[in-house]
Amino acid sequence: MERLLTLLTPRHPPLAWRALLSTLLWLALGVAHAATPLNGAWRQVRSGDTPAAVIAEYREGALKSFDPSLLQRFPHDGGGSWVVIAPQPPWDNSERVLTIYPPTLANVAVFAGSTSTALALDDFSASFHGHGRLAWQVPAGMAASAPILLRFEPSATLVAPVRFEIQPMRDYLQQDAQWLVFASACFAVMLAMVLMALCFAGMLRDVTYAWYAGYILCYCLIQGIQTGFVFHPLEWEWLSGMAVMVGPAAVALSVAFASLFMTRFCELQRYAPLLRVPITALAVGMIQLVLMRSSQIPLLVHVAQILLNPLLMIGAALLLIAAIVAAARGSRQAWFFLVGWTPLLLLTALSSAQVNGALPQLDWLNDASVAGGAFEAVVLSLGLADRALRLRHDRDVVRVLADRDALTNVLNRRGWTERVNTLLSAGTAQPMALLFLDLDHFKLLNDRQGHNTGDRALVAVANALTAELRPGDLFGRYGGEEFVALLDNTRPEQAMHVATRLCRRIHRLEIPVSAEALLSISIGITIRQHDDDVESLVERADQAMYDAKLKGRNRVCMYRQDDGELRGAAPSPGRRLHIVERRESDK
Numbered sequence: 337m338e339r340l341l342t343l344l345t346p347r348h349p350p351l352a353w354r355a356l357l358s359t360l361l362w363l364a365l366g367v368a369h370a371a372t373p374l375n376g377a378w379r380q381v382r383s384g385d386t387p388a389a390v391i392a393e394y395r396e397g398a399l400k401s402f403d404p405s406l407l408q409r410f411p412h413d414g415g416g417s418w419v420v421i422a423p424q425p426p427w428d429n430s431e432r433v434l435t436i437y438p439p440t441l442a443n444v445a446v447f448a449g450s451t452s453t454a455l456a457l458d459d460f461s462a463s464f465h466g467h468g469r470l471a472w473q474v475p476a477g478m479a480a481s482a483p484i485l486l487r488f489e490p491s492a493t494l495v496a497p498v499r500f501e502i503q504p505m506r507d508y509l510q511q512d513a514q515w516l517v518f519a520s521a522c523f524a525v526m527l528a529m530v531l532m533a534l535c536f537a538g539m540l541r542d543v544t545y546a547w548y549a550g551y552i553l554c555y556c557l558i559q560g561i562q563t564g565f566v567f568h569p570l571e572w573e574w575l576s577g578m579a580v581m582v583g584p585a586a587v588a589l590s591v592a593f594a595s596l597f598m599t600r601f602c603e604l605q606r607y608a609p610l611l612r613v614p615i616t617a618l619a620v621g622m623i624q625l626v627l628m629r630s631s632q633i634p635l636l637v638h639v640a641q642i643l644l645n646p647l648l649m650i651g652a653a654l655l656l657i658a659a660i661v662a663a664a665r666g667s668r669q670a671w672f673f674l675v676g677w678t679p680l681l682l683l684t685a686l687s688s689a690q691v692n693g694a695l696p697q698l699d700w701l702n703d704a705s706v707a708g709g710a711f712e713a714v715v716l717s718l719g720l721a722d723r724a725l726r727l728r729h730d731r732d733v734v735r736v737l738a739d740r741d742a743l744t745n746v747l748n749r750r751g752w753t754e755r756v757n758t759l760l761s762a763g764t765a766q767p768m769a770l771l772f773l774d775l776d777h778f779k780l781l782n783d784r785q786g787h788n789t790g791d792r793a794l795v796a797v798a799n800a801l802t803a804e805l806r807p808g809d810l811f812g813r814y815g816g817e818e819f820v821a822l823l824d825n826t827r828p829e830q831a832m833h834v835a836t837r838l839c840r841r842i843h844r845l846e847i848p849v850s851a852e853a854l855l856s857i858s859i860g861i862t863i864r865q866h867d868d869d870v871e872s873l874v875e876r877a878d879q880a881m882y883d884a885k886l887k888g889r890n891r892v893c894m895y896r897q898d899d900g901e902l903r904g905a906a907p908s909p910g911r912r913l914h915i916v917e918r919r920e921s922d923k
């Protein structure tokens with residue numbers, strides 16, 4: 337119990353936080369571990385070379401010297417390269433580890449006395465290996481001052497420059513653990529975003545999320561291979577020997593997915609339609625390159641190899657230009673793409689420069705690319721969330737527009753009918769009254785004063801009727817100069833009272849129709865029967881309104897079935913009983 341309590345109340349910051357903080361510090365400030373000062377020298381492998389002869393040449397100063405703490409590229413063509421790493425004083429005889437960072441896909445042989453050890457990223461039999469770098473434990477019997485001979489084996493792939501370090505075992509293990517925390521966190525972020533995108537792709541039936549998932553997944557794989565994460569700690573043995581082929585295929589596929597994703601995400605169809613075609617062509621071309629590379633036909637594989645890098649450069653430039661154009665023309669998502677993608681593009685450009693010998697001191701670029709991938713995944717996911725919100729907002733706006741009358745802003749026939757249907761299907765037993773309202777001699781007003789005056793009159797009428805009705809009444813424009821209102825929980829006499837009030841209100845607007853008459857309205861009312869639907873209600877109220885017109889307009893008529901008639905029988909003018917209100921102007 338005592339031990340449990342001690343564990344639950346640590347006196348120091350929790351281990352995870354310390355690891356995270358030191359990882360961030362490590363990233364921000366660079367490694368502050370005590371490394372042995374080193375000298376380096378190298379030359380290309382010649383036929384007939386022996387390790388002893390190369391060491392002898394080194395002692396005579398016949399090799400080209402270099403600074404092992406800076407990134408250095410060694411030729412991997414021909415027979416490869418010999419490299420000598422010579423520890424400098426103060427000598428350290430404790431347990432030490434030689435590391436090569438970043439890890440190279442090509443094999444490296446280390447010679448100690450008469451034995452040699454092969455260091456390879458995908459060597460799963462080795463008992464000691466580094467994470468995110470190649471590591472070799474210096475044998476206990478080896479003198480601290482003894483130069484270490486390495487041979488970088490020939491390789492068909494483009495090999496990145498590397499730097500060397502000899503550290504005490506304790507420092508090495510600490511740095512190794514920090515790298516694992518950092519890399520695992522970055523990959524976890526990327527994979528979480530991929531998972532989320534795949535869920536959304538399925539739920540929203542939107543392929544944009546699928547392209548995004550494909551892009552980030554391919555980027556994860558590229559970084560996983562480049563850093564060796566897929567080999568240690570993931571131990572993906574099945575990838576062993578295939579990395580040289582899978583890596584470029586993942587690069588080509590990531591560009592293809594990125595192109596398809598950005599076309600939809602940045603809405604190129606709308607903001608940069610001309611650039612959509614070459615970007616789609618780029619995606620198709622990249623997929624073709626992947627197929628050519630995996631075809632096993634030497635000519636196709638060779639052509640694909642030649643085309644890959646130029647196409648990558650053209651593709652990167654094209655995506656950048658398209659994103660800038662779309663952003664400049666108002667695409668909000670293009671800004672997200674630029675913010676997330678530009679750092680990665682910069683890192684890729686800097687790494688390319690490094691392969692050609694530039695920027696030897698920027699050894700953090702490799703790890704920054706992993707962090708950049710996680711950063712991009714988060715930014716693009718935010719962009720996708722923003723896009724989803726915008727689409728939902730647009731859909732809501734469209735829905736409101738579809739339900740509202742553009743002129744008067746009251747419900748249109750579609751919106752009103754839908755809502756009445758919902759109300760009727762709720763099966764409430766409360767009495768309901770439907771009012772059908774039709775303006776009188778509106779054509780005259782239009783003809784004499786013009787359509788615009790007619791429009792203004794319609795707006796004034798709609799506003800007045802809305803103000804006069806209760807907020808819960810379903811009021812809408814049924815068409816032309818016809819309005820409808822469904823009054824819930826309203827008995828016949830109350831409906832008559834309300835309709836009469838509406839009649840008076842419209843007349844009081846004092847809109848002149850002609851020199852002698854003001855605009856008025858005729859209203860027909862019907863009360864809901866238990867088997868009514870919208871059509872039957874409107875039909876009866878319309879007939880009652882028609883009677884109001886016949887009786888002289890500016891009045892209210894109630895539809896009633898004659899005694900003895902069957903309810904629901906086809907209505908005819910002879911079966912109606914009218915309650916006629918006095919005309920407002922007669923008062």
Ligand SMILES: Nc1nc2c(ncn2[C@@H]2O[C@H](COP(=O)(O)OP(=O)(O)OP(=O)(O)O)[C@@H](O)[C@H]2O)c(=O)[nH]1
Nearest residue numbers: 774775776777778779780782787788790791816817
């Ligand atoms: N300004 C304007 N006029 C409209 C609109 N919709 C329909 N109208 C006009 O409304 C008039 C309706 O004319 P009629 O159906 O003959 O009805 P009325 O002139 O009111 O005659 P009664 O209903 O018999 O009193 C037509 O002239 C239509 O062009 C609109 O949105 N704006």
